[in-house]
Amino acid sequence: MERNQMHRQIANTRKLMFDQGYLDEQFIQLEELQDGSNPNFVEEVVTLYYRDSARFLSNLDQALEKRPLDFSKLDNLMHQFKGSSTSIGAKKVKTECTHFRNYCNARNAEGCKRTFQNVKKEYTTLRKKLEAYFQMSRQVGPVETAYASSVVVCTIRYDTIHSLHLNIIHSNLPLRRCAARSH
Amino acid sequence: MTVEEFGGSVGVSNEIDRFPIGMRVLAVDDDPTCLKLLDCLLRKCQYQVTTTNQARTALNMLRENRNRFDLVISDVHMPDMDGFKLLELVGLEMDLPVIMLSGNSDPKLVMKGITHGACDYLVKPVRLEELRNIWQHVIRRKVESKSQSKSNNNQEKPNHEGGQEAGSGDPNGKVNRKRKDEDFEDFEDNGNEDDDPSTQKKPRVVWSIDLHRKFVAAVNQLGIEKAVPKRILDLMNVEGLTRENVASHLQKYRLYLKRISQQANMVVAFGGSKDVSSYMRMSSLGGLGDFHSLSGSGRLPNAQLSSYSSSGMLGRLNSATGMTLHSLTAPTLIQPTHTQNLTGSVSSLNKFQPVVLPTPPNHQPTNLFQGIPTSFDLGQLQQNNKPNTQLPDFNTIDESRFFNSSSTFPTLGSQSCLNLVSSSSTFLDVPHPMGDNFHDQLPPHSSLNYGHASSNNTITNTMTGFGSSITSTLSVPLEGQSQSQRHVQYGKQSYGQYSSNTFSALAAAASPPNGGGLGGPVSQSNDQICGVYNRSNGNGPLPMQMNKQTHKSNTKLKMGSGENYLPSGYDSLDDLMNGMMKREQDPMIVMDGEFGFDPYSFGSCI
Numbered sequence: 001m002e003r004n005q006m007h008r009q010i011a012n013t014r015k016l017m018f019d020q021g022y023l024d025e026q027f028i029q030l031e032e033l034q035d036g037s038n039p040n041f042v043e044e045v046v047t048l049y050y051r052d053s054a055r056f057l058s059n060l061d062q063a064l065e066k067r068p069l070d071f072s073k074l075d076n077l078m079h080q081f082k083g084s085s086t087s088i089g090a091k092k093v094k095t096e097c098t099h100f101r102n103y104c105n106a107r108n109a110e111g112c113k114r115t116f117q118n119v120k121k122e123y124t125t126l127r128k129k130l131e132a133y134f135q136m137s138r139q140v141g142p143v144e145t146a147y148a149s150s151v152v153v154c155t156i157r158y159d160t161i162h163s164l165h166l167n168i169i170h171s172n173l174p175l176r177r178c179a180a181r182s183h
Numbered sequence: 184m185t186v187e188e189f190g191g192s193v194g195v196s197n198e199i200d201r202f203p204i205g206m207r208v209l210a211v212d213d214d215p216t217c218l219k220l221l222d223c224l225l226r227k228c229q230y231q232v233t234t235t236n237q238a239r240t241a242l243n244m245l246r247e248n249r250n251r252f253d254l255v256i257s258d259v260h261m262p263d264m265d266g267f268k269l270l271e272l273v274g275l276e277m278d279l280p281v282i283m284l285s286g287n288s289d290p291k292l293v294m295k296g297i298t299h300g301a302c303d304y305l306v307k308p309v310r311l312e313e314l315r316n317i318w319q320h321v322i323r324r325k326v327e328s329k330s331q332s333k334s335n336n337n338q339e340k341p342n343h344e345g346g347q348e349a350g351s352g353d354p355n356g357k358v359n360r361k362r363k364d365e366d367f368e369d370f371e372d373n374g375n376e377d378d379d380p381s382t383q384k385k386p387r388v389v390w391s392i393d394l395h396r397k398f399v400a401a402v403n404q405l406g407i408e409k410a411v412p413k414r415i416l417d418l419m420n421v422e423g424l425t426r427e428n429v430a431s432h433l434q435k436y437r438l439y440l441k442r443i444s445q446q447a448n449m450v451v452a453f454g455g456s457k458d459v460s461s462y463m464r465m466s467s468l469g470g471l472g473d474f475h476s477l478s479g480s481g482r483l484p485n486a487q488l489s490s491y492s493s494s495g496m497l498g499r500l501n502s503a504t505g506m507t508l509h510s511l512t513a514p515t516l517i518q519p520t521h522t523q524n525l526t527g528s529v530s531s532l533n534k535f536q537p538v539v540l541p542t543p544p545n546h547q548p549t550n551l552f553q554g555i556p557t558s559f560d561l562g563q564l565q566q567n568n569k570p571n572t573q574l575p576d577f578n579t580i581d582e583s584r585f586f587n588s589s590s591t592f593p594t595l596g597s598q599s600c601l602n603l604v605s606s607s608s609t610f611l612d613v614p615h616p617m618g619d620n621f622h623d624q625l626p627p628h629s630s631l632n633y634g635h636a637s638s639n640n641t642i643t644n645t646m647t648g649f650g651s652s653i654t655s656t657l658s659v660p661l662e663g664q665s666q667s668q669r670h671v672q673y674g675k676q677s678y679g680q681y682s683s684n685t686f687s688a689l690a691a692a693a694s695p696p697n698g699g700g701l702g703g704p705v706s707q708s709n710d711q712i713c714g715v716y717n718r719s720n721g722n723g724p725l726p727m728q729m730n731k732q733t734h735k736s737n738t739k740l741k742m743g744s745g746e747n748y749l750p751s752g753y754d755s756l757d758d759l760m761n762g763m764m765k766r767e768q769d770p771m772i773v774m775d776g777e778f779g780f781d782p783y784s785f786g787s788c789i
Contacts, residue, residue, distance in 0.1 A: 026308045029308070029310065029311065030220070032311075033220075033223045033224065033227060033311075038223065041223060044219070045216060045219055045220060045223075048215055048216050048219055049216040052214070052215050052216055053216075076260075079260065079286060079287065080213075080214060080260065080286075082286060083214055083217060083260075083286035083307055084214050084216045084217060086286060086307055086308050087214075087216050087217045087220050087307060087308050088216060088220075089308075
C-alpha cells in the first residue's frame with residue numbers, strides 16, 4: 001500500500017505539472033521513449049537540458065547587461081534556448097521565450113529584460129518540480145516509474161483515446177497490469 | 184514499395200527484407216538535448232544512428248566514407264557551420280538525402296532549405312511519427328537517379344537503343360548508389376534484374392577532383408549549352424566512366440551553376456558590369472563553396488585571421504578562388520603570358536578553369552583563380568568569358584599553382600584556403616597560401632587586384648560572390664610585388680612558400696592602412712565570389728554582374744613585401760593544401776545562399 005501511495009503521489013505530481021501548464025505533450029514523448037533499454041531516459045534528457053541551458057541563460061544574462069543591447073544576438077541565443085526547452089516539453093518556459101523573442105524583434109529592451117526574468121523564474125520552478133518528481137520516482141525504482149507514469153497516463157488520459165492508445169502500445173509494461181490499473 | 188519488393192529474388196539478404204530497419208542515419212545538432220532526443224527517436228525507429236554535434240565532424244565522416252550513411256539529418260542553426268551549407272555540401276559531394284531540422288518554422292527558412300537541396304524540413308520538436316517516414320527520401324533518391332539516367336540516356340540517343348538505355352540506366356543508377364550494406368544493392372539488383380539481366384553492378388563512380396576537372400574542361404570546351412553527356416564522355420576519355428555517370432554529374436553541375444547564377448544575379452544588382460560577369464565565372468568555381476565550408480575548420484593563424492576582418496573570406500577557399508577568378512578575368516590575366524605561366528604551373532587545378540572572366544580591367548588575378556580549383560564551374564566560367572585559350576590552360580594548372588595564384592589573390596584566397604585546408608583537409612587543394620615567392624610575385628598592380636584599399640570593387644565584387652566569406656581575406660591588400668610576372672612565378676613557388684606568403688601577405692595586408700579599405704571591398708567581393716561559385720547554369724556570362732562593384736582591376740592584393748611572412752602556422756597550409764588535394768568530390772561548394780553582400784566575418788566563416 002505504501003507503494004501504491006507512492007505511485008499515486010508520483011502520478012499526481014506529474015499530473016499537476018501538466019495541468020498547471022509546466023509540461024506539455026513533448027514530455028510524454030520523452031516518457032514514451034523510456035523503456036527497458038533506456039530506463040532513465042527522461043531524467044537523463046532533463047538533466048542534460050538543465051546543464052546545457054544554464055550556459056545559455058548566463059550568456060543571455062551577460063548579453064542583457066550590455067549597452068546598447070544587441071537584439072539579434074539575444075534573439076539568436078534565445079532561439080537556441082527555446083529549442084532545447086521545446087524538446088523536453090517545458091511549456092511555460094517556452095511561452096516566456098516566445099514573449100522574449102517578440103520583444104526582441106520589437107527592440108523593446110525593457111520588455112526583454114522583464115520577460116527574461118520570467119523565463120528564469122519558470123525555468124527554476126520547473127527544475128524544482130522535476131527534481132522532486134524524479135527523486136520520488138527513483139525511490140520506487142525505474143521500472144516502477146515507467147509503470148507509474150503509464151498508469152497515470154492511462155488514468156489521466158483515459159478520455160484521450162490517442163494518448164491512451166499510444167501509451168499502451170509503447171509502454172513496456174505488461175498490458176494487463178496496465179489495463180488492470182488503468183481504472 | 185514494400186519490404187518484400189526489396190527482398191526480390193536475387194540474393195535477397197536479410198537486411199533487404201528489413202529495410203527501412205537498419206537504415207544508417209547521421210544526425211547533426213549542436214544542442215545536446217535535442218541531439219540526444221533525436222538519437223533516441225531514431226533508434227526507436229530501428230535505424231542505425233550516428234550522432235555528432237559538429238558539422239565539420241559530420242562532413243569529415245561523410246567524406247571519409249560516402250557509403251557509410253544513407254541519410255543525414257541536420258539542424259539549421261549551428262555555430263561552426265551553417266546547416267544550409269552543410270546541406271549543400273553533402274548534396275553536392277555525396278549526393279545523400281539531407282533533412283533539415285529547426286526550431287523555426289519560418290517559411291523563408293523552409294524555402295531556403297528547398298533551394299539548397301534539402302529533401303525535407305522538420306520542425307522541432309520532432310515527433311516519432313515523422314521520423315518513421317524519412318526512409319522514403321532514401322528510396323526516392325535512388326529511384327530518381329535511375330530514371331534520370333534513363334532520361335539522360337534517352338535524351339542523348341533518342342533513337343538509340345532506348346531499351347538498352349533504360350536497362351543501362353538502371354545499373355547506372357544503381358552504380359551510383361552502391362552501398363556497403365546489401366540492402367540497396369540487392370534492391371537495385373532486383374530492379375536491374377528485371378530490366379537488364381546482363382547488367383552488372385558497377386562500382387560507384389567517385390568524382391575526384393581530377394575527374395571533375397576533366398569534366399569541367401570538357402564542358403567548357405563544348406560550351407555549356409552544347410555539352411551533352413556523350414560528348415563530354417568522349418572528351419574526357421576516362422575508362423570505366425559511363426554516359427550515365429556523366430549525365431547525372433552534369434545535371435548536378437547545372438543545378439549548381441544555376442544556383443550560382445541566381446546568387447550572382449543578386450549581386451548583379453550591385454554592380455553589374457562585365458566585371459560582374461567575370462565574377463560569376465569565378466563563382467562557378469564551385470569549389471569555392473567547398474572551400475567556404477572548409478574554411479570553417481581551417482583557420483588561419485589567428486593573428487592573421489583577425490586582421491582580416493573577419494569576413495569570412497578567409498575561411499573560404501571560395502573566396503580565394505573567387506578572387507582568383509576575378510583576377511583572372513582581369514585582362515591581365517588573360518594575357519597570354521600569364522596564361523602560359525599559369526598553365527604551366529597549374530596543371531591540375533583545372534577546376535578553376537580560368538575563369539577568366541571577361542577581362543575586367545586589370546584583373547590580374549587570373550592567377551588566383553587558377554589556384555582555386557574546385558569548382559566545377561571553371562568550365563562554366565570559361566564559357567562566358569572570352570575566348571578561352573586561357574582557360575584551357577588553367578585547367579592544367581595544378582593545384583599548387585592554383586594556390587599560388589590564389590595567393591596573389593589577396594591573401595584572401597590563401598587565407599581562406601589555408602583555413603580550409605587546415606580544417607578540412609579534404610577540401611580541394613586549398614589555394615596555396617601565397618608563399619613567399621608569391622609574395623614577391625604579386626604584381627602590385629596586376630594580378631592581385633584584390634580589394635585594394637581603394638575599394639576596388641573588383642575584388643569585392645568577386646568576393647561578394649563568395650558570399651562574404653572571402654571578404655576578409657581580400658581586404659588584405661597584397662602589397663607588393665605585384666607584377667604580372669609574379670604570377671607566373673607562382674607556379675614555381677613551392678607550396679609552402681606560398682602559404683607563408685599568403686599569411687604574411689594577409690597579415691601585411693591586414694595592417695596596412697589601406698588594408699582596411701580593402702577589407703571592405705574585399706568582403707564584398709568575397710560575397711561575389713561566393714556567389715560566383717554558385718553554379719551558374721550555363722547562362723552566359725556568369726552573373727558576374729553580381730559583383731556589385733565593378734571590378735577595379737586595381738584591387739590588387741598587395742602582398743606584403745617580400746618578407747617571409749610565413750607565420751608559424753603555415754605548416755598547416757601545406758596540410759590544407761594536401762587536404763584539399765585529396766578532396767574527392769568536386770567542390771561545388773555552393774556558396775551560402777546569402778550571397779549578397781553579407782559580410783561574413785572571418786570568424787563566422789570558420
